Amino acid sequence: MSVLETTSTQDAIALEKKHGAHNYHxxxxxxxxxxxxxxxxxxxxxxxxxLSAYSAVxxxxxxxxxxxxxxxxxxxxxLTSRAFYNDMLGKFExxxxxxxxxxxxxxxxxxxxxxxxxxxxxxxWSYEKKGIPENKAQIIVCENNFHGRTTTIISFSNDQxxxxxxxxxxxxxxxxxxxxxxxxxxxxxxxxxxxxxxVEPIQGEAGVYVPSESYLKAAKALCEQYNVLFIADExxxxxxxxxxxxxxxxxxxxENKHCSGTPEVKPDILILGKALSGGVYPxxxxxxNDNIMGVIRPGNHGSTFGGNxxxxxxxxxxxxxxxxxxxxQNAYELGELFRKELNAFIPTCNIVNAVRxxxxxxxxxxxxxxxxxxxxxxxxxxxENGLLAKPTHGNIIRFAPPLVMxxxxxxxxxxxxxxxxxxxxx
Numbered sequence: 001m002s003v004l005e006t007t008s009t010q011d012a013i014a015l016e017k018k019h020g021a022h023n024y025h026x027x028x029x030x031x032x033x034x035x036x037x038x039x040x041x042x043x044x045x046x047x048x049x050x051l052s053a054y055s056a057v058x059x060x061x062x063x064x065x066x067x068x069x070x071x072x073x074x075x076x077x078x079l080t081s082r083a084f085y086n087d088m089l090g091k092f093e094x095x096x097x098x099x100x101x102x103x104x105x106x107x108x109x110x111x112x113x114x115x116x117x118x119x120x121x122x123x124x125w126s127y128e129k130k131g132i133p134e135n136k137a138q139i140i141v142c143e144n145n146f147h148g149r150t151t152t153i154i155s156f157s158n159d160q161x162x163x164x165x166x167x168x169x170x171x172x173x174x175x176x177x178x179x180x181x182x183x184x185x186x187x188x189x190x191x192x193x194x195x196x197x198x199v200e201p202i203q204g205e206a207g208v209y210v211p212s213e214s215y216l217k218a219a220k221a222l223c224e225q226y227n228v229l230f231i232a233d234e235x236x237x238x239x240x241x242x243x244x245x246x247x248x249x250x251x252x253x254x255e256n257k258h259c260s261g262t263p264e265v266k267p268d269i270l271i272l273g274k275a276l277s278g279g280v281y282p283x284x285x286x287x288x289n290d291n292i293m294g295v296i297r298p299g300n301h302g303s304t305f306g307g308n309x310x311x312x313x314x315x316x317x318x319x320x321x322x323x324x325x326x327x328x329q330n331a332y333e334l335g336e337l338f339r340k341e342l343n344a345f346i347p348t349c350n351i352v353n354a355v356r357x358x359x360x361x362x363x364x365x366x367x368x369x370x371x372x373x374x375x376x377x378x379x380x381x382x383x384e385n386g387l388l389a390k391p392t393h394g395n396i397i398r399f400a401p402p403l404v405m406x407x408x409x410x411x412x413x414x415x416x417x418x419x420x421x422x423x424x425x426x
Contacts, residue, residue, distance in 0.1 A: 034061030057279035060404035069317035092312035107307035111235035111273035112148025114284035126195030146205030201247035208363035232267035239275035243332030243359030370394030
């Protein structure tokens, strides 16, 4: 049998189990087509996608403008490496820096690569600009963070599944409680060699934990007071997911009418990925102003594929779609509706304790222990009812559909979710 022949769900899963590393635990569904907010399995069943590839597919599956940009560029020039200039990268860098309000972009491929880039940039800045003694820089991070799974990143994770048996770990990190300004100020005041504070504006993988309204703004003020770089990891929360172009929403050029009443926070270093490409190609980037990015010189950092012509063309198209289709505004309005509907349902049902989130990044807390299988079982039932979602941290289910969803589609999904949850009352 040719490996390209159509296979059944069971055959496809068996093939992966036999020939692939077992580093994921997927839902038992095998997808082979996507369009907009929908995906189809190999048997032809249609589903709503309520995960969006962990917010990489904000613009919807196979958006024609993004696919068109990718295929057109692929037929012209795919890769030069950074040994030479190409005619697309500068255009992408200009568009991205003007969109998000920074002087420079350092392009990479994946979110974890972008986080690693930001850590290196922060450390180098601290030695050359702040005057911290070499190899003494400390970076403050938050408990229950998720920034990727590289060796350095898992060194400051407290997820034992990601950490155990991967040591020795990288030093140079101080962990504090998330959404705790007192802990942040204590760490800053007690450690003169702090170079930066790395934080997710919303902790997505931890269960969509939204900090208090003043947290990010006050944290940035403390960083400024102690001459420490505020590093925002917006790999998951950026590109309109939370109802604004950025969750930090600092000088981002966002035209969403709902942004004006919310305090703005301008990171010193901004980390983007996932939906920066609309989910069709690995594109990530780190943005900063010249006084920070200027410490990076030839040979300090790089990537063969980072900034390649396809990535640049795709990145431009992906940002175009977000602006042209007003996806930040749509995410804000549909997110408000989603939480309103779920909050009306929760008092009538004992299976769910709460719903939380911003924009179309939301989660429900299942009324069971983190060690239970209830959330997983609910996601299996949701799959049977035509909606795909995935648990995080045992008893939490994250809901993050593509931002191109309509109100009618959202209400249909709410009906599927509430009907499924109701069945778990018995």
